[in-house]
Amino acid sequence: MTTVLVLNGPNLNLLGTRKPEVYGNTSLADVEKMCQSEADKLDLELVFRQSNHEGQLIDWIHEFGREVKAGNSIGAVYNPGAHTHTSVALHDAIEGAELPVIELHISNVHKREEFRHHSFISPVARGIIVGFGVQGYPMAINALHQLSQHGN
Numbered sequence: 001m002t003t004v005l006v007l008n009g010p011n012l013n014l015l016g017t018r019k020p021e022v023y024g025n026t027s028l029a030d031v032e033k034m035c036q037s038e039a040d041k042l043d044l045e046l047v048f049r050q051s052n053h054e055g056q057l058i059d060w061i062h063e064f065g066r067e068v069k070a071g072n073s074i075g076a077v078y079n080p081g082a083h084t085h086t087s088v089a090l091h092d093a094i095e096g097a098e099l100p101v102i103e104l105h106i107s108n109v110h111k112r113e114e115f116r117h118h119s120f121i122s123p124v125a126r127g128i129i130v131g132f133g134v135q136g137y138p139m140a141i142n143a144l145h146q147l148s149q150h151g152n
């Protein structure tokens with residue numbers, strides 16, 4: 001079965017308790033359930049991962065770049081958290097692994113502090129979903145699936 005990776009970066013394990021006025025009350029475990037039901041609808045196998053460590057995230061991006069090349073995966077929905085605004089290494093990992101990525105943010109980062117307005121990930125993302133709350137996750141899985149079917 002073809003996989004879809006949903007990858008979450010630092011602090012997203014705190015979802016549901018961290019700044020609920022910004023990120024809502026839904027936990028990451030609940031987000032996983034939402035992603036599972038979207039993946040089921042699309043006949044995809046969900047791989048759902050979270051890490052607070054940049055190197056671990058880079059290794060997973062490389063792994064799934066290889067999986068996409070082998071025809072086993074359609075790519076990743078990726079919420080890079082604060083790495084969005086800091087990490088050249090994650091930019092280079094996505095580019096180097098040629099992993100199709102939908103960048104996702106729960107909050108509308110453009111309505112927030114100026115340091116959240118720049119993303120190192122956007123130039124290497126296939127598409128971006130921002131500000132739809134946790135509903136953005138199933139939307140992003142769907143969008144990645146459509147890209148994988150129709151190209152571009």
Ligand code: DQA
Pocket residue numbers: 010011012079080081082083084104105106107108109116
């Ligand atoms: C976030 C936005 C980032 O600025 C922040 O550092 C996060 C979460 C979001 O989902 O809205 O950790 O990526």
